[in-house]
Amino acid sequence: MNDSSEQTLDDANMTSFDHIIINANLATFSKQYGFNSYNDSQEKSTPYGQLENAGICIKDGKIIWIGTHEQIKPHLSRYQNDQMTDAGGNWITPGLIDCHTHLVYGGNRSNEFEARLQGASYQDIAAQGGGIVSTVSATRAANQEALFTQSEKRLLALIKEGVTSIEIKSGYGLDLDTERKMLKVARALGDKHNIHVSTTYLAAHALPPEYKDCPDDYIEQVCQWLPILHSEGLVDAVDGFCENIAFTPEQIKRVFDVARSLDLPVKLHSEQLSNIGASALVAKYQGLSSDHLEHLTEDDIKKMAASNTVAVLLPGAFYTLRDTKLPPIEALRKHQVPIAISTDCNPGTSPLTSLLLAMNMGCTLFYLTPEEVLSGATVHAAQALGLAKKGRIEVGCDADLALWDIARPADLAYQMGLNTIQGIMIEGQWRETV
C-alpha cells in the first residue's frame, strides 16, 4: 500500500467525498500497487496491480482515496444510497482507452469488401474510384451533421464496451475545409457524450487526387493548414502515413517541424508494409507513439525505448489484411517499450468498433498476454495519448472507471462477443445508460 492509501479515512475527511465505491476488486495498473509491465523487477510484482476487496473514494471527478472495504465500512452510514456503489465483488478497471482510430468518416466500403470476395482485385476497385479515394469523396460530400450521426454509432459501440477516452484522427478530407469538419465532429462527439477525445491531424494520410504526382506541393499545404486548425483549438497531436505507398520520411519531417514549432506532439503510421525509417523519425521527435510496426527492426526499437515512444499495435488491420508478418513482440518486451492495443477503426483495413475484440486478437494473433493487452488498452494507451491522469486507478487520477461482471481480468481478453460491462464512470459520474 502506498502512503496515501494508508491515510486514515478521518484524515481524508470522510464526509467530503462525492461518491464512494465499495466491495470491488480493482485492476489498478498502478505501480503503487505492484503493477509491472515487464516483470523484470527484483521486487515481486502483482499482476494487473490488483487489489481485492477494495474501496474507492471520489471527489471532483478525481480518485482521492483507495483502501480496503473494511476501512470504509465504519463510515458508510454518513452516505446516502445514491452516493455509494456496491460493486458486489465485481471487477473494476480503468476506463478503456482506444488510442488510434479513424472513426469519423463518410460512407463505408462494404461494397468493396464484397467485390473483393467475389474476385475483384485491388486494381479493379481502385480503377472504379474505390479504396481511400471513395472514403475521401464520401467524407467531403457529407455535411457536418450527417458525418456526426454516422460516426456517433461507432463511438457508442466503443463506449458500450467501457471506452472512456478515445483518439480520433482526421485524414479523409485532404483539404482544409474537410479536415476541419472531421476534427469539429470529433470534438462534438466528445462534448455530447462527455468522454475524452484526443484529436489528431492526419492530413498527411494520402495524396488527394487533385495533387496527383505532386506530393511535395501537397505536403506544403498540409504544413500551412496545421497552424490554422491548431489556432481554432482543433488539434491535440499530429500524425502521418510514412510508407512507400504514402509519404517519405523527408516529407513527414516537414510536417513534424511545423508540429514542433506549435508544441504539438507527433505520432506516425509506421512499418506496416515496409521499413523506410518511420519509427526512427518518430523517436527523433520524441513522439508519443509509433503505430502498426509489423516491419519494425530491433534498431528502431532501441530508438523508441530511448525516446519513451509507445508501440501501438493494431491487430484489427493485421486480421483484415490477412497479414502474416508479426510485429516483433519479443524485442519490444526485451527493450521495455510500452505496448498499446487499439482498434484502428477505419472503413478500409479495420472496420472494427470493439476494443475488447482487438484485445482478444492481440492475444491470439500477436501472442500478447491478457495483462499486456489490458495494460495496452489502459495505462499504455493513456501514455500513447499523453494523458498523465488517465489509464490507472490511483490516487490523484481521473475517476474514469469500468465495472465488469467477470471472474478475473483475463476474461476481458478471453471472451469474444460477450459484453460484461456493468457500469461506466467518467470523471466521477456514472453514465446513465451503459
Ligand SMILES: [Zn+2]
Ligand atoms: Zn490508422
